[in-house]
Amino acid sequence: xxxxxxxxxxxxxxxxxxxxxxxxxxxxxxxxxxxxxxxxxxxxxxxxxxxxxxxxxxxxxxxxxxxxxxxxxxxxxxxxxxxxxxxxxxxxxxxxxxxxxxxxxxxxxxxxxxxxxxxxxxxxxxxxxxxxxxxxxxxxxxxxxxxxxxxxxxxxxxxxxxxxxxxxxxxxxxxxxxxxxxxxxxxxxxxxxxxxxxxxxxxxxxxxxxxxxxxxxxxxxxxxxxxxxxxxxxxxxxxxxxxxxxxxxxxxxxxxxxxxxxxxxxxxxxxxxxxxxxxxxxxxxxxxxxxxxxxxxxxxxxxxxxxxxxxxxxxxxxxxxxxxxxxxxxxxxxxxxxxxxxxxxxxxxxxxxxxxxxxxxxxxxxxxxxxxxxxxxxxxx
Amino acid sequence: xxxxxxxxxxxxxxxxxxxxxxxxxxxxxxxxxxxxxxxxxxxxxxxxxxxxxxxxxxxxxxxxxxxxxxxxxxxxxxxxxxxxxxxxxxxxxxxxxxxxxxxxxxxxxxxxxxxxxxxxxxxxxxxxxxxxxxxxxxxxxxxxxxxxxxxxxxxxxxxxxxxxxxxxxxxxxxxxxxxxxxxxxxxxxxxxxxxxxxxxxxxxxxxxxxxxxxxxxxxxxxxxxxxxxxxxxxxxxxxxxxxxxxxxxxxxxxxxxxxxxxxxxxxxxxxxxxxxxxxxxxxxxxxxxxx
Numbered sequence: 001x002x003x004x005x006x007x008x009x010x011x012x013x014x015x016x017x018x019x020x021x022x023x024x025x026x027x028x029x030x031x032x033x034x035x036x037x038x039x040x041x042x043x044x045x046x047x048x049x050x051x052x053x054x055x056x057x058x059x060x061x062x063x064x065x066x067x068x069x070x071x072x073x074x075x076x077x078x079x080x081x082x083x084x085x086x087x088x089x090x091x092x093x094x095x096x097x098x099x100x101x102x103x104x105x106x107x108x109x110x111x112x113x114x115x116x117x118x119x120x121x122x123x124x125x126x127x128x129x130x131x132x133x134x135x136x137x138x139x140x141x142x143x144x145x146x147x148x149x150x151x152x153x154x155x156x157x158x159x160x161x162x163x164x165x166x167x168x169x170x171x172x173x174x175x176x177x178x179x180x181x182x183x184x185x186x187x188x189x190x191x192x193x194x195x196x197x198x199x200x201x202x203x204x205x206x207x208x209x210x211x212x213x214x215x216x217x218x219x220x221x222x223x224x225x226x227x228x229x230x231x232x233x234x235x236x237x238x239x240x241x242x243x244x245x246x247x248x249x250x251x252x253x254x255x256x257x258x259x260x261x262x263x264x265x266x267x268x269x270x271x272x273x274x275x276x277x278x279x280x281x282x283x284x285x286x287x288x289x290x291x292x293x294x295x296x297x298x299x300x301x302x303x304x305x306x307x308x309x310x311x312x313x314x315x316x317x318x319x320x321x322x323x324x325x326x327x328x329x330x331x332x333x334x335x336x337x338x339x340x341x342x343x344x345x346x347x348x349x350x351x352x353x354x355x356x357x358x359x360x361x362x363x364x365x366x367x368x369x370x371x372x373x374x375x376x377x378x379x380x381x
Numbered sequence: 382x383x384x385x386x387x388x389x390x391x392x393x394x395x396x397x398x399x400x401x402x403x404x405x406x407x408x409x410x411x412x413x414x415x416x417x418x419x420x421x422x423x424x425x426x427x428x429x430x431x432x433x434x435x436x437x438x439x440x441x442x443x444x445x446x447x448x449x450x451x452x453x454x455x456x457x458x459x460x461x462x463x464x465x466x467x468x469x470x471x472x473x474x475x476x477x478x479x480x481x482x483x484x485x486x487x488x489x490x491x492x493x494x495x496x497x498x499x500x501x502x503x504x505x506x507x508x509x510x511x512x513x514x515x516x517x518x519x520x521x522x523x524x525x526x527x528x529x530x531x532x533x534x535x536x537x538x539x540x541x542x543x544x545x546x547x548x549x550x551x552x553x554x555x556x557x558x559x560x561x562x563x564x565x566x567x568x569x570x571x572x573x574x575x576x577x578x579x580x581x582x583x584x585x586x587x588x589x590x591x592x593x594x595x596x597x598x599x600x601x602x603x604x605x606x607x608x609x610x611x612x613x614x615x616x617x618x619x620x621x622x623x624x625x626x627x628x629x630x631x632x633x634x635x636x637x638x639x640x641x642x643x644x645x646x647x648x649x650x651x652x653x654x655x656x657x658x659x660x661x662x663x664x665x666x667x668x669x670x671x672x
Contacts, residue, residue, distance in 0.1 A: 006506070012580065025502075028509060028646065118642040119568045119569075119641075124416075189642070192642055194644060195642065195643070339646060339647070340506060342645070344577050344578055
């Protein structure tokens with residue numbers, strides 16, 4: 001069998017979002033891999049320029065369908081920093097509740113999808129069934145199932161009442177019953193362990209060198225979590241642990257995410273218990289003449305960073321760096337010397353979200369220009 | 382070699398294709414119910430095949446290749462002819478069991494040829510994987526069949542007239558069950574057709590009538606292994622019991638698919654080597670008993 005190149009994507013059962021990975025094969029093993037992006041490029045940053053602040057929030061809401069809490073949460077945090085405004089405790093608590101429910105639904109979906117990549121279709125169906133409870137709770141709280149759009153500057157789009165809280169409590173209890181069972185299956189199943197252990201190993205040193213964030217860094221033993229490092233919303237007042245694993249392989253990332261679901265359930269229960277009574281403030285118009293600020297939140301995939309510059313009451317420049325951006329530099333390096341069967345496992349264990357990330361390609365006069373690191377620094381930093 | 386087929390047997394032979402497709406339908410429905418889904422109707426494979434026969438074949442470059450055009454039909458015929466060798470009153474075709482093993486290996490070889498002829502990297506990798514695994518699983522299959530034949534002291538599987546062999550030959554039975562998993566592409570051994578890794582594997586480039594032949598062959602293969610394992614493990618008493626036991630066998634295969642995930646290529650190979658060792662061990666054990 002001669003050497004050949006194999007395209008994985010843009011249409012492939014193993015990747016849920018479009019990207020083209022061209023792998024050069026030597027027999028059954030990968031010699032070199034080349035990742036091509038640009039299929040989901042929406043020009044979010046350009047769209048934001050020249051918009052009013054409230055309009056900007058609407059666009060930011062629609063960046064991604066899975067991190068649909070993290071982006072507006074970060075945007076609102078940045079704008080409130082410029083306004084020098086601290087939200088009321090009730091607003092903070094409800095935001096935390098929605099953030100954590102968003103994290104649970106993202107991780108549950110990911111865990112099912114990861115097991116689907118190695119052929120365990122039944123677990124995907126079961127995880128999706130449990131995700132439905134969380135989506136039901138989010139729908140009750142926010143009125144939407146995908147783009148929740150509950151965030152407003154200084155306040156929330158709608159308040160919640162005691163019935164909603166009881167409903168969320170019931171739904172969370174159902175998920176809490178199931179997750180430990182699934183965790184037990186994952187920890188004990190021999191085939192899952194055979195497929196995930198020692199695949200895509202990232203050492204602690206590499207994780208720091210490539211400045212990885214989120215569950216991937218925590219899977220390699222790096223203590224990093226924006227919720228602890230730079231607390232926002234109501235994370236100062238709730239008690240939770242940072243989950244870390246030492247091995248840094250796909251199995252460690254699996255365990256980190258599964259345990260994070262349990263931690264998030266713990267946070268949701270505390271928030272429901274301690275949520276302050278009262279009403280949320282009314283929504284006043286936001287007027288900012290000038291200002292620039294940065295902010296970060298912990299998205300399900302890691303640190304999500306926004307920089308907003310405002311001029312003449314309009315957004316002059318926005319920079320959004322989602323967590324997936326950090327992983328892509330290390331991804332192709334991990335593939336070298338592995339089998340084709342490991343590609344979906346490694347890619348899946350990163351939980352990539354291209355819809356959030358794709359904005360590095362600049363199109364000028366019909367020509368595609370891919371920026372190098374230096375160009376990027378020169379232009380944007 | 383005498384070919385004396387009665388009317389009932391001929392009817393059975395004709396019915397194998399719908400039975401195969403029906404088995405695929407039942408399997409899909411069962412998996413769906415195990416996964417908390419509603420699933421497609423049991424007749425869905427029939428609709429699929431009829432639809433595929435009506436469709437035109439895609440204009441891929443591989444379509445100029447004569448092997449690519451004709452081999453799916455030959456693959457179907459090869460798979461179909463496996464039913465001539467099933468033991469018990471189904472079909473009294475009396476060739477040596479060696480011929481059966483040869484026809485079986487021919488089917489595997491045609492599958493590999495189709496992957497290479499399809500001019501697609503996914504096809505290449507599927508063929509490559511099947512080629513590597515064939516080294517193990519075809520040998521195990523031959524040894525297991527040989528064990529059953531030697532133990533019952535016959536020359537052709539058609540003369541096979543034992544029941545409850547699963548108690549006498551437990552290790553060989555377990556090996557045959559695993560080979561059935563490998564051959565019918567069921568997890569944990571569906572490495573050859575891993576759709577999240579190499580899309581459709583060998584079948585990626587096929588469309589229209591060729592793909593319909595593939596679908597029918599897959600159904601036949603599933604039905605063949607369900608019947609073979611049922612007959613060799615439990616024997617044949619009457620048609621009703623046989624049908625029920627066959628459905629239980631199908632349920633066992635489906636249960637395997639629903640509760641496991643896939644091994645990687647090298648891991649599958651290592652496991653098959655261990656199984657080969659067990660199959661040889663069983664053959665040696667039987668020889669001490671028989672002689």
